[in-house]
Amino acid sequence: MPDIEVRNFAGKINSPNPFWLASAPPTNTGEMIMRAFDAGWGGAVWKTIGEPITNVSSRYSAMDWNGQRVVGFNNIELISDRTVEQNLREMAEVKKRYPKNAVIASLMVASTREAWHEIVTRAEDAGADGLELNFGCPHGMSERGMGSAVGQVPEYAEMITAWVKEKARTPVLVKLTPNISDIRTVARAAKRGGADGLSAINTINSITGIDLDTFVPRPNVDGKSSHGGYCGPAVKPIALNMVQQILADPEAALPLSGIGGIGTWRDATEFLLLGCGTVQVCTAVMHYGYRIVEDMAEGLDNWMREKGFKTIEDFRGLSLNRVTEWKHLNLNYKIVAHIEEQKCIGCDLCHIACWDGAHQCIHLDRVTGPVDGHVELHRTPAAEEAESRTSIAETPVTRKERAVAFAQGPYPTPLERIPRVDETECVGCNLCSLVCPVDGCITMVQVDTGLKPETWDERTRGAACVTQTQAP
Amino acid sequence: MSSAALSDDEQLRARFSELKPPLTTQAAVIESDRCLNCFDAPCTAACPTHIDVPGFIKRIATGNLRGSAMRILDANILGASCARVCPVDVLCEGACVLTRQNRKPIQIGQLQRHAMDAFWASGETVPMYAQGARKVRVACIGGGPASLACAAELCRRGSQATVIDRRDLPGGLNTYGVAEYKLRAADSVREVEMIRRLGVQFRCGVEVDSAPALEALEKEFDCIFLGLGLGAMQRLNIPGEEANGVINALELIAAYKTGHLKELRGTVAVVGAGNTAIDAANAARRLGASTVYMVYRRSESEMSAFDFEYEHAKQEGVQFLWNRLPVAIREEAHGRLLLDTVQVRQQEGKLERVPESEAEIACDMVVPAIGQSPLTQILQELRGIEVRDGKIVADRATGQTGNPRYYAGGDCVNGGREVVDAVAWGKRAALAMLKSAEVAHA
Numbered sequence: 048m049p050d051i052e053v054r055n056f057a058g059k060i061n062s063p064n065p066f067w068l069a070s071a072p073p074t075n076t077g078e079m080i081m082r083a084f085d086a087g088w089g090g091a092v093w094k095t096i097g098e099p100i101t102n103v104s105s106r107y108s109a110m111d112w113n114g115q116r117v118v119g120f121n122n123i124e125l126i127s128d129r130t131v132e133q134n135l136r137e138m139a140e141v142k143k144r145y146p147k148n149a150v151i152a153s154l155m156v157a158s159t160r161e162a163w164h165e166i167v168t169r170a171e172d173a174g175a176d177g178l179e180l181n182f183g184c185p186h187g188m189s190e191r192g193m194g195s196a197v198g199q200v201p202e203y204a205e206m207i208t209a210w211v212k213e214k215a216r217t218p219v220l221v222k223l224t225p226n227i228s229d230i231r232t233v234a235r236a237a238k239r240g241g242a243d244g245l246s247a248i249n250t251i252n253s254i255t256g257i258d259l260d261t262f263v264p265r266p267n268v269d270g271k272s273s274h275g276g277y278c279g280p281a282v283k284p285i286a287l288n289m290v291q292q293i294l295a296d297p298e299a300a301l302p303l304s305g306i307g308g309i310g311t312w313r314d315a316t317e318f319l320l321l322g323c324g325t326v327q328v329c330t331a332v333m334h335y336g337y338r339i340v341e342d343m344a345e346g347l348d349n350w351m352r353e354k355g356f357k358t359i360e361d362f363r364g365l366s367l368n369r370v371t372e373w374k375h376l377n378l379n380y381k382i383v384a385h386i387e388e389q390k391c392i393g394c395d396l397c398h399i400a401c402w403d404g405a406h407q408c409i410h411l412d413r414v415t416g417p418v419d420g421h422v423e424l425h426r427t428p429a430a431e432e433a434e435s436r437t438s439i440a441e442t443p444v445t446r447k448e449r450a451v452a453f454a455q456g457p458y459p460t461p462l463e464r465i466p467r468v469d470e471t472e473c474v475g476c477n478l479c480s481l482v483c484p485v486d487g488c489i490t491m492v493q494v495d496t497g498l499k500p501e502t503w504d505e506r507t508r509g510a511a512c513v514t515q516t517q518a519p
Numbered sequence: 520m521s522s523a524a525l526s527d528d529e530q531l532r533a534r535f536s537e538l539k540p541p542l543t544t545q546a547a548v549i550e551s552d553r554c555l556n557c558f559d560a561p562c563t564a565a566c567p568t569h570i571d572v573p574g575f576i577k578r579i580a581t582g583n584l585r586g587s588a589m590r591i592l593d594a595n596i597l598g599a600s601c602a603r604v605c606p607v608d609v610l611c612e613g614a615c616v617l618t619r620q621n622r623k624p625i626q627i628g629q630l631q632r633h634a635m636d637a638f639w640a641s642g643e644t645v646p647m648y649a650q651g652a653r654k655v656r657v658a659c660i661g662g663g664p665a666s667l668a669c670a671a672e673l674c675r676r677g678s679q680a681t682v683i684d685r686r687d688l689p690g691g692l693n694t695y696g697v698a699e700y701k702l703r704a705a706d707s708v709r710e711v712e713m714i715r716r717l718g719v720q721f722r723c724g725v726e727v728d729s730a731p732a733l734e735a736l737e738k739e740f741d742c743i744f745l746g747l748g749l750g751a752m753q754r755l756n757i758p759g760e761e762a763n764g765v766i767n768a769l770e771l772i773a774a775y776k777t778g779h780l781k782e783l784r785g786t787v788a789v790v791g792a793g794n795t796a797i798d799a800a801n802a803a804r805r806l807g808a809s810t811v812y813m814v815y816r817r818s819e820s821e822m823s824a825f826d827f828e829y830e831h832a833k834q835e836g837v838q839f840l841w842n843r844l845p846v847a848i849r850e851e852a853h854g855r856l857l858l859d860t861v862q863v864r865q866q867e868g869k870l871e872r873v874p875e876s877e878a879e880i881a882c883d884m885v886v887p888a889i890g891q892s893p894l895t896q897i898l899q900e901l902r903g904i905e906v907r908d909g910k911i912v913a914d915r916a917t918g919q920t921g922n923p924r925y926y927a928g929g930d931c932v933n934g935g936r937e938v939v940d941a942v943a944w945g946k947r948a949a950l951a952m953l954k955s956a957e958v959a960h961a
Contacts, residue, residue, distance in 0.1 A: 114548065114549050392616040393557075394558070396555065396557065428559070435559050439915055439943075439947075440943075441567055441933065441936060444936050444937070446821070453609075453613065464561065
């Protein structure tokens with residue numbers, strides 16, 4: 048059975064699995080965290096502790112898409128509204144009852160050495176297994192010179208990290224804000240300041256939407272709104288990108304706790320494949336509750352079993368060097384779309400997508416006779432649609448008419464609605480396979496170009512040599 | 520004409536509660552989101568009026584309900600009643616590509632109803648189109664869907680149309696002949712009112728049944744559209760058919776829809792197994808008949824009713840007697856009837872009576888429902904119009920008959936199909952008339 052335990056993360060943090068709750072509402076109190084540990088969470092980063100704040104009511108908003116609730120989530124809630132004493136008392140209790148689970152204290156105080164020294168000491172005295180410096184909170188706190196106000200200035204981040212390291216006995220993680228043009232600059236600063244690890248990403252500045260009746264963006268706080276922090280499934284691609292950037296940079300790379308849109312074992316595994324040592328989850332738990340961790344652990348376990356991995360270290364980071372600069376991609380690799388006729392349901396979304404969004408090489412000409420070549424040779428989608436609107440259709444009222452109307456041909460879909468790919472024009476962009484609603488119906492098939500692999504880098508370097516030799 | 524002519528009978532409404540309750544707003548949005556938005560969608564192609572189905576569905580998803588209704592009405596002015604009465608299984612929903620993925624088709628009919636209900640609730644009116652250069656004056660004979668669609672299309676484009684119907688209320692079978700649990704007569708009348716507001720004139724209670732009447736119309740109008748529908752119900756042609764208690768299916772349906780028949784008791788025998796026969800049988804059950812038989816001379820696999828109608832009738836508790844031929848009706852004491860029947864079997868394509876298989880069905884009502892006869896009477900008066908197999912011969916694309924001033928569409932041309940087919944005929948004819956007027960003046 049695979050082992051998904053985490054050992055010595057960022058030096059010496061252990062947890063029964065890599066699934067941690069991020070510093071957020073689900074980790075607001077000791078009672079909540081203990082219930083989360085009962086449900087199976089390996090660790091929890093406490094809701095950020097600092098001088099208690101006052102929150103506004105109406106704090107969250109979400110983006111729904113195509114009937115799915117909470118594709119993206121946004122909040123303007125600040126750090127803990129409970130006193131430092133209360134939080135730390137509960138933390139000590141949690142650590143006593145759950146010694147094997149990781150409890151990380153997320154901290155945010157005024158930017159003075161004394162304030163940081165004091166909070167570090169108190170959190171560690173309460174039994175925290177590690178510290179997470181909240182340099183990421185993008186709303187409210189940043190207006191007071193904390194959170195992302197620190198995380199956006201490498202010098203501040205380095206300085207405060209160094210202050211914390213002067214006192215800390217447990218591993219220090221710096222939580223990074225994505226609201227910066229290059230997240231690596233702050234990651235490098237944290238590393239220079241002596242951080243033991245990083246957490247990334249925090250939420251992304253957002254306005255989720257505007258109420259078209261009141262004209263007030265959401266969430267509406269008495270007629271006004273404020274920039275919030277965006278998270279949830281929609282942000283995962285952005286998070287993966289930033290995590291990869293950090294881990295691929297020797298000056299920035301540190302043990303990393305991956306955050307951003309993780310809701311399933313699949314998401315988590317992707318972060319681990321980029322090299323994260325643990326992952327943190329918030330929005331999915333806010334949507335469905337702590338119970339989602341069961342499938343996360345089971346799913347990861349099953350996947351590892353299937354792939355033959357015994358520990359997380361067996362596959363951690365395997366995908367990191369699969370990301371490269373564009374100039375190192377093989378220009379002579381060619382794929383073309385292939386449509387599996389037996390699976391096609393005839394929605395023809397690939398056809399319209401290729402015509403209006405790609406390279407006009409998927410046609411509806413199986414019956415009229417295939418025509419390969421440029422766009423001018425073909426009827427436009429608008430002409431096809433117009434012709435179809437002039438056809439005369441009748442309700443099949445007799446049994447015989449119905450038998451004809453619903454007669455089965457060689458494929459489930461009538462041949463005239465099964466699109467055809469003109470491979471001479473297909474550039475292999477993937478668009479059709481992405482919009483096709485049927486799994487496995489459109490596949491991208493590699494075509495042998497007979498050319499040796501060649502990157503842009505190689506090609507232009509070669510060209511530079513040629514130019515040089517030809518120069519008089 | 521007004522819906523006041525229809526009694527709003529509480530008991531009737533209770534007995535004929537809607538077969539499919541409307542979708543809630545959220546359910547409609549969820550269902551709309553499920554639509555793949557196919558290119559040149561098969562559902563649109565399958566619809567005789569070519570409603571832009573994904574177009575109106577995606578407008579529901581975005582909350583553009585006015586746009587959704589307009590998308591429907593531009594293609595099919597009777598979109599509200601078609602949403603309720605169309606046999607969607609064999610039309611749009613039957614063509615939905617999701618079925619090829621073993622998924623439920625989009626509930627297109629229900630979504631269309633949602634958009635149209637929102638249209639009614641908003642109090643919106645149907646806007647006119649940009650007016651064409653040429654105007655025509657058209658008389659539409661018959662007040663059913665074909666004529667209504669033809670007249671509405673003409674008036675929306677700035678021409679004049681007058682609908683002439685022999686009944687008190689226009690709407691044809693939409694008003695008088697559709698099962699009340701699918702489409703209430705009042706809803707049909709409301710739809711007609713919407714068409715009246717486009718400028719369509721109505722002459723109700725007027726029969727055009729003579730050559731002079733037609734000549735008068737020819738003088739008054741440029742073109743005449745024949746949306747005559749079909750003739751009277753076919754007779755069984757068996758002894759005793761004149762007995763009290765024998766009432767054909769369309770009479771039965773019209774009688775309860777207009778409040779003239781409120782209750783039935785005992786046993787009812789419906790003869791036939793088409794969609795109208797099922798409507799009548801279900802109606803008899805809902806009106807209180809304890810036992811309803813459908814007597815059909817052929818087998819289950821040969822019945823012409825749609826599968827979903829057959830299933831519905833079974834759920835209503837209708838019992839089916841297959842391969843049984845009615846041979847006579849006898850009157851008994853206390854107004855009861857005896858329907859004499861005999862078992863038949865197929866023999867070389869002909870029905871042959873099975874010896875000693877006679878059986879009598881004691882009942883209180885016999886309802887012949889073996890189809891409508893073709894119109895013959897008026898057609899003899901029409902000069903230059905060919906009638907073949909009881910159907911007016913008209914060009915499929917234009918509805919034009921052998922007499923260039925006469926167009927025709929709907930049941931009198933296609934022999935009896937669905938409301939949506941009639942609408943398509945009416946619309947095509949209207950556009951053809953306008954085009955021909957333009958060509959004539961070019």
